[in-house]
Amino acid sequence: MIKTFTYDELLELPSRYRGRLLNKASGLKPANLIGTQSKAGTVNLAVFNSVVHIGANPPYLGFILRPTTVERHTYENIKETGVYTINQITTAIHQQAHQTSAKYDRNISEFEAVGLKEYYHHDFGAPFVAESLIKIGLCFEEEHYIKCNNTRLVIGKVEHLILPEAAIAEDGDVMLEQLDPVAIGGLDSYYSVELLGRYAYAKP
């Protein structure tokens, strides 16, 4: 049996039911931890499933930030310091990663609270996750205020990329399947992956 919902029918659903349904409907999502530090020096770590590739030349990544009407430590820290890190979630740390979504006070380090290690690279001013096999350091580039629901697209320039040399193929491909990666479904489901295939540049 196929179930169909119109826009009006979606709006009539209970809020959490609708949230679960729509968060899963767009498919699997990238699994990352964003690390930041306040001006006062408190570190913050938060799970994000909305990191999106903006471009490779020059290298930019974006992510979607929910409305800032409630406290958003990640956003406040990025605005204060201009820098942040995007760290890959592996199957080994996916439960700790999920726990960072709890509402800790701003003076609490989620690294300590969930048991992940901070890692610092040269003088870059935001904490990386030591356990993450892919670590990216970014500086804030631009943001877009999304009018329809008060969210934001935050874009950063890649200042540092750190990953295991053995996972980089000769042509620059990263063999993700060797790096214990995780995909997220909705807000609460985590998936391991298996390579189906890598295909040539398609031609008509």
Add this chain to the structure above:
Amino acid sequence: MIKTFTYDELLELPSRYRGRLLNKASGLKPANLIGTQSKAGTVNLAVFNSVVHIGANPPYLGFILRPTTVERHTYENIKETGVYTINQITTAIHQQAHQTSAKYDRNISEFEAVGLKEYYHHDFGAPFVAESLIKIGLCFEEEHYIKCNNTRLVIGKVEHLILPEAAIAEDGDVMLEQLDPVAIGGLDSYYSVELLGRYAYAKP
């Protein structure tokens, strides 16, 4: 051995090497086909790995569109008709989905070229993919021009959501693992997934 790249080192890499490296670095991505139709009636279908959840109340999804300096049939059709569909890629159709990335002329239907079936729902003016188990019909809502590299964030409102009733849990969760889903790595790698766990709303 850990390999590190600074921004300057990334810029010095050969263009395709850098593209492969950075497209994989942000992790697994959602796998969707976007279906559109021109005013003249030609249908178009294109693989996208950049669909991002914008909000559930009301329901919005976004995707990133590369620079419009080359032909972008998906974008042109959305601007002409105001509607489009986002269709889940399954393992069963992932190779056909990849083939839609070939540069077909605008008067060619990628549905026909790769062997996927069009599906129409009520009077909605864009083609869905019959083989996709999750089908979403959207109308254009807003777009943001990303200054740093001439890409665009295109946002649409969900007008129709179509999926198998048996995959919807009582609480609204969609059991993606029952729907043969695929995640994309970079521009050319496709992954099947296995559920690791679904976790409760995290509390400190």
